[in-house]
Amino acid sequence: MEKNKGKHSTTWFFKWFLNNQVVTALLIVLLCLLIIFVFTKVSYLFTPVIEFVGIVGLPVIISGLLFYLLNPLVDWLEKKGITRVWGITILYILVVALISWGVVILIPQIQLQTRSLIQEWPNYWRVIEEKFTELLTNPLFEQFRTPLEKTANEIFDSIGQMVSTYSKNAFQGIGNIVGAVASIVVTVVTVPFLLFFLLKDGSKMLPYFTQFLPTKARKPITDVLLDINKQVASYITGQLTVAFAVAVMFIIGFSAIGLDYSVTLGVLAGFLNLIPYVGSALATVPAIVIGIVAGPKMLISVILVFIIEQTLEGRFVSPLVLGSKMEIHPVTIIFVLLTAGKLFGLIGVILGIPGYAAIKVVVTHFFAWYKQVSGLYDDDILEEQQKQES
Structure with missing residues (x-):
């Protein structure tokens, strides 16, 4: 019995197929690809999940970014003897004060400058084109005039098309403003709550999930x-x-x-x-x-x-x-x-x-x-x- 077992273990099929690490790895890759292929055929089953992720994705991402930014400060306050809840409360008060300052002072100034810049940008771009044309007429660039003019025209035409396309898409997307506003409202409402619990219990999440x-x-x-x-x-x-x-x-x-x-x-x-x-x-x-x-x-x-x-x-x-x-x-x-x-x-x-x-x-x-x-x-x-x- 043991002799037959030893003979079976040295057969070419066992040696080159069953006991081959490369073949095993290829089989694992093949199984993974097969699973992905099957999922693509039943993708409609995951439509509710995708829609749910689309709704909560932005608040979760923003909460995660703010968590990584504020968590070191909460940890520092905790080392100074302040509990995490009070530390988070202090940071929230500072953030609200900073946002209030931005809304009252900084944001109106940015809004005014941005509106003025958008209005004046065509004039700026027209002056750039004129200066570039003057540069091409300089005798020093005589031999490079033709390729430079061709390249410049292509660049200016591309930028013009981009601006035209952006404006067209912007007008076409006016109908989506309600959806965008709803998404922003959901984000503004949910981010503070998600961030609070991440800062408070973030260190407990990993042990909780790994216990399963x-x-x-x-x-x-x-x-x-x-x-x-x-x-x-x-x-x-x-x-x-x-x-x-x-x-x-x-x-x-x-x-x-x-x-x-x-x-x-x-x-x-x-x-x-x-x-x-x-x-x-x-x-x-x-x-x-x-x-x-x-x-x-x-x-x-x-x-x-x-x-x-x-x-x-x-x-x-x-x-x-x-x-x-x-x-x-x-x-x-x-x-x-x-x-x-x-x-x-x-x-x-x-x-x-x-x-x-x-x-x-x-x-x-x-x-x-x-x-x-x-x-x-x-x-x-x-x-x-x-x-x-x-």
């Missing part, structure tokens, strides 16, 4: 979730703080040089700074356009403000706030931004990087587990252990 997991799976899944929380919290808190600092620096700088619409341009720069790498460049475009129209002196002043802001942000603000950055290559960040922006629009651009960081943590932990159980990376595991011992 099998005993052996609790520790590895807890480690993954804690690592994801650490990565996302550090990124969101750092980016929001840096964006606020950038907005303040630009408002002060543009106001100091006497640039029109300084508050609006500063707030826009802070918001765009949430987009890594690309945001800072986009924030300078309207300021440079206004500087060109105002004259060479103002243009030079705008460029100096941008250089000073970039120096302060790169040398002091970002290292102090962000500390050790996430280990994501800049090229990877660009690809993530392009892909997330194409799939999910503005929300994807803003949340693409923390989403990628969370996926990276899951994949890293899964691969570390697979290395241990597969037996295909014994040499790598031995080298890692030797490095840790040394």
